[in-house]
Amino acid sequence: MPAQYLRIAGADAATSNAVRRSLVELRRQMQIPDDFPPDVVAEATQAAARDLIADPDRVDLRALPFCTIDPPGSMDLDQAMVIERSDGADAGGFVVHYAIADVASFVMPGGPVDTESHARGTTLYGPDERTPLHPAVLSEGAASLLPDADRPAVVWRIVLDARGEIVEGTADAPGVTVRRGVVRSVARLGYEEAQAALDGAAASSGGAPSGGAPSGGPVGATWPVGVRETIALLREVGTLRQERERERGGVSLDVPEQVAVTHDDGTITIELRSTLPVEGWNAQISLLTGIAAARLMRAGGVGILRTLPPADPRDVARLRRTARALGIDWPEDEPYGELLRRLDSAQPHHAAFLTEATSLFRGASYLAFGGKDLPGIDAVPADDGAAHAAIAAEYAHVTAPLRRLVDRYGTEACLATTAGAAVPAWVLDGLAGLPKLMSRAGQKAGSFERACLDTLEAALVVDRVGEMFDGVVVDVDDRPAKPAEGTPPGGGPRRAEDAQPDAHPQPGNGSPSAEASAEAEAEAEAEAGAGAGAGAGAGAGAGARAGAATGAPGVRGRRGQVVVARPALRAPVTGAALPLGDPVRVRLVEASIEARRVAFVLDPADGDGASADGDAPGTTGDLS
Known part of the structure; x- marks a missing residue:
């Protein structure tokens, strides 16, 4: 339910009440539900009470020191990670263990929770409240990778070489595997906390952040050793992946985002927020997993890719005219991706150019294949037609199933391919409708936010x-x-x-x-x-x-x-x-x-x- 009281920083009660009324009316106009139907809540509650941990087919990975990195206050934790240095044949490289919430194990195909999640498509975020894809008993409880609790998860194991590339592996030691397991997160970190630890900052006199350090000590000093190693390697692996992305021709935009911020006193304001380096490195682990998932989907012949067409040459030409107008030096032989990387959004002319550059990245969609009434893998283009232009690789959404419906489907296709098993019938039957469903959900989310x-x-x-x-x-x-x-x-x-x-x-x-x-x-x-x-x-x-x-x-x-x-x-x-x-x-x-x-x-x-x-x-x- 939306909050009954919402206060705007520096505003009187009448203004805050007007905002609350406006948001209530917005939800009514857009037909955004306040809550879940009783049958959905009842089924979710029953699912949350099931003992999925005891499943003998799950591999026990609780010995690995998983940690999560999320915005403060987040409860719907989709991802947890452990990063290690590899040894043996892959010495000098890395092993990324990436645990993803196992939503499919809680959701009965065709049941009330499944039907409602298809109606919603994605979680919606408002300044007063979020409208989740799944009931809180799952998304903030039994399915969420909360700290100090055993959780069922889908766990990716991705082996990287010393350059951060996915290794091919062998039949006995594949470079990429995904399986169902049991994990236990030992630390829930915030972005600023993780960045402070990497920067060697000391904890503030106001007290240590959760899992951080006593006042005056280095942030992260009390974290488990495995967590400190993971955060240190996250910078190393994330940087390598950014370099590989650059080599592929991928593009990242450094444009501060406009966000609603709730302060400690409960008031809300809007701020321009720049991305911390650790957020970029963390994002690279998700992107790495999405690239690995796309490869598994292509190998198995069933899946759904996230696609983005290359920039229209006319848009690039327009952007060159904008660069000249802004006095930005852009050599004719320099790709636009290289230019974007060397700009600083703190400079007004650069910020204006980066804003204009977002027009190069439009037309994102989904490409499903191998399911009922869908073309087979042979009909999926092997060139740029199936790739995500900003990532410069084929890519799939599989890392946020608590908040995005399509990830549940993609994950199941990858699990089946790894196990050499048949893809579940509900996945094959539902793939064809997902692109349109997710497009509508995405448009609604963007309009609402x-x-x-x-x-x-x-x-x-x-x-x-x-x-x-x-x-x-x-x-x-x-x-x-x-x-x-x-x-x-x-x-x-x-x-x-x-x-x-x-x-x-x-x-x-x-x-x-x-x-x-x-x-x-x-x-x-x-x-x-x-x-x-x-x-x-x-x-x-x-x-x-x-x-x-x-x-x-x-x-x-x-x-x-x-x-x-x-x-x-x-x-x-x-x-x-x-x-x-x-x-x-x-x-x-x-x-x-x-x-x-x-x-x-x-x-x-x-x-x-x-x-x-x-x-x-x-x-x-x-x-x-």
Whole structure:
């Protein structure tokens, strides 16, 4: 159920209540359920009570010191890992053990939980509450890889050579295996905590983070030895995988994501958040597993791939024109992926360019094969037609089954291939409908999460209409703006959700990112975001708002998008001339919680000749 009380930082009770009402109405409009039907809860409760640990077919892996790395407060923990150095024939390399929540063992095909998860498709994240794919008794309980508890899991074992490439292996010692097992996480870490340990930081005087260290001691000092080794090797393996990705021609976008943040006092605000290095390394383990899964699916002839077409040459040409306009040096012989890696999103011109670059990564989809009424593996293209262009490899979603339906199907196909067994009938029967189902779910998730941010943006500045703000123009639409007349259903100008950026699959770890930032499905699902987010199913990425359909109320001129740092807003801006990538002064002319809309006009001192009918006079009030 959505929270009954939601407080916006710096706002009065009336504003916070208006936000709560707006979010309730948004859920009603989008037909997002408040809870699960009684029969779904009843079946989930029964499933959670079953003893899956005692299954003799499960391999006991509780001796391995698994740990999880997720955003603070996450309870739906899909993934846990152990990384070791390899020995024997593969000495000098690494072994990655990656445990994934075994959702399929809790869900009866065709039962109430299964039917409801197909209706939802993915978990939805709002600032007040999330709408989970599965009931909490499973997603935050029996199926979640919570610390200090025995859990059934699907465990991948991936052997890497010294360069971080998957080894071919032999029949007796394959490079990739996946099997059902029993695991026990010994530590639940947060991203900042893991990064602090890698950086050699000391615990704060306010006390140690969970599993960290006494005040003043190094973060991670009290972690089990195996956990400290895993975190250290995560940096090494993650860096190697990033280098291999670069060699393949893969692309990552470093665009700070706009996120709703709940503070210790319970208030909510919006911040621009940059990805920590450890998040990128963690994402590489998920991407590694998705690449390994795609290989198993192709070998077994049954599966479902996450695909993204190569960038359209016309979009690349447009981006080159943008680079020239922003004064960014882009040699003709330099691939766009290399350019993106050397840009710094902290620099306004670079941030504007990176935002524009998200348009290269659109059209993410799913390609199913080998199931009922589907083509066989021979019909699946072996060239770029089946690949994910941002990853530069074939790739599948298998690492977030608590929050994304398709992962349950892909996992079962891989388990069957490894075991030399038949793929379950429910997988074969359901594959054909998954691409369309996940596309709808992803579009709904992106629209909902964007509308939630729009609502919070309006609430943060609802009493500041007429004030001036410092910002940077990050997108310009060549078409002239029309004065806004009314509001589209569900809020203000919407991102193009059917063409959401899929710049690098966000593995998703407890909150949406864009399948946009580190699946923004480092896919920013930015799908999360990557990813955050995220291709379908993740939070809206930084560039997905470009090209708003209308300008500011009563204003004619060019239209675009402006990013304001304090508070962290990204909103439509209208002006006679919009200097892409340049710092500007903009006047807030609309902030409507009910319409979920914020709009600015360019300050005349920055060359704006547009006129605003009835706009509040400009001020030089607080710009923070």
